[in-house]
Amino acid sequence: MTKKILLTGFDAFGGATLNPSWLAARALHGRQILGHTVVAAQLPTVFDTSLTVLTALLKQHQPALVVCLGQAGGRRALSLERVAINVNDAPTPDNAGAQPVDTAVKQGAPAAYFTTLPIKAMLAALQQEGMAAEVSQTAGTFVCNHVFYGLMHALATQRALKQTRGGFIHVPWLPEQGTPSMALEDIVSGLRLAVRCALQVERDTALGAGTTN
16 A cells, blocks of 8 residues: 655635645645655635544545645745644634634643654755755644644544654745745745655654754
């Protein structure tokens, strides 16, 4: 059976007509990376429903690696997220009109989860190729963090996903959306390199290695 990489992106939100996270994920659908097949899927920018869709995808594909992508307007680099927090605090409504304030993603669950991707090794690989990349200490409190936390909770608690590693990457706007921005082809190239590194390196060798922002 071919091993799979699940790569998710979001639909457009906030009045936009596109979301680079989904365009980048879609561009990698079906690609082979180190013997693994990329499966791309779109998540709705909706609290709760996004996790329902993600849960079904995890059950269906039983991936070896999961990388969820989101758009971060105002960032100029691929942001490798370190930590997901158990808080929903929406600055604007999601695509279903929900705007939770200070609620838990998962009641009774830990305050936070760290990514299980080797983000420092991924950072080094990207920067070595001259790509704009950074380690981010916050994924926000909107649907991106909601999905990131839900993913990591699933990986930590579901026996069937015990061997699955995962995390979250924020991507910048595309040039047509505003500045700062990154061309779609550069986002796709960077993500392919980051995923390749994540397959090659199981975990970072030392806390604090590399450069953070």
